[in-house]
Amino acid sequence: MVPTDVVAALSVLNGHARAFGCGRDAIYQYKGLVARIYAAAGQANARPVGVMAKCNYCLGTGKFFCQYNGQTDDPCRKCARSGYVFLRFTETTIEGHSWHHPWISEGSEIYRRSVGASAIEYDPATRSIWVTKSDQQPANIGFGFVGDWQPNSKGEGTVGERAAELLNTVEDWLFATRPDGFDLRWDIERAQRAATGYSLRLGWIGDHCHYCGEPNIRIGQGHYVRPFEWTVRCCEVHSKMEVGTWDKRVPPAALTPAVLKWAERRSWSADKPGAAP
Ligand SMILES: [Zn+2]
Numbered sequence: 001m002v003p004t005d006v007v008a009a010l011s012v013l014n015g016h017a018r019a020f021g022c023g024r025d026a027i028y029q030y031k032g033l034v035a036r037i038y039a040a041a042g043q044a045n046a047r048p049v050g051v052m053a054k055c056n057y058c059l060g061t062g063k064f065f066c067q068y069n070g071q072t073d074d075p076c077r078k079c080a081r082s083g084y085v086f087l088r089f090t091e092t093t094i095e096g097h098s099w100h101h102p103w104i105s106e107g108s109e110i111y112r113r114s115v116g117a118s119a120i121e122y123d124p125a126t127r128s129i130w131v132t133k134s135d136q137q138p139a140n141i142g143f144g145f146v147g148d149w150q151p152n153s154k155g156e157g158t159v160g161e162r163a164a165e166l167l168n169t170v171e172d173w174l175f176a177t178r179p180d181g182f183d184l185r186w187d188i189e190r191a192q193r194a195a196t197g198y199s200l201r202l203g204w205i206g207d208h209c210h211y212c213g214e215p216n217i218r219i220g221q222g223h224y225v226r227p228f229e230w231t232v233r234c235c236e237v238h239s240k241m242e243v244g245t246w247d248k249r250v251p252p253a254a255l256t257p258a259v260l261k262w263a264e265r266r267s268w269s270a271d272k273p274g275a276a277p
């Protein structure tokens, strides 16, 4: 359905996105698209899961935090004084990889497609859903246990060549895939648009001062020239450079094979303005 190496790369990128790695929004779109493709084929192994978590709005105090007056004695508008919220997700298991999709943004739709239901309604009083399949009575289904997974668990981010490699694997597939009879044309196009909307983080480039080679480093000098972000090291002398005199060209050492391939899809090449000579 989707090549297993693409699903595996996406699973690593899912952790990278949780760590606020580059391309976060695009990665979540790719993940949602793959889940919808498997759901449409009835192979997403989807189930609704829920977990109680500390309320983010009041930080678990249960009290309404006013922007102007600070902490009040009023009940928190999100958790109604309980300090806890019930977080809902659709868990999918695709090619052995388990992913969680927030119920409201996309999880309910993935689950609906997965079970071939015509409608799904959430009942907040019982924290369960009513699933309607054509010409059947609605069935009541609860949110299952999440197991050892926790929402907002820490992910591991990556940069440069490794990040480009993973993103290329998914994007090669994304730009070659066709809707194949499923009603997913719009989902694919939206994911393709997201692919061109983020910049690639290259990380720290070089061990010594970028300008003179001095090994004693004072600061990092951050650069953002679309579609790349990178940081070079500066010695005491070059830490005081005027911004106008900064070297804004992507360091050649950062332009490794997967990075160049990633850049090619964005019509960036080393001989264009902003690029290294
Ligand atoms: Zn709250």
Ligand SMILES: [Zn+2]
Pocket (backbone or CB within 6 Å): 209, 210, 211, 212, 213, 214, 234, 235, 236, 237, 238
């Ligand atoms: Zn220097």
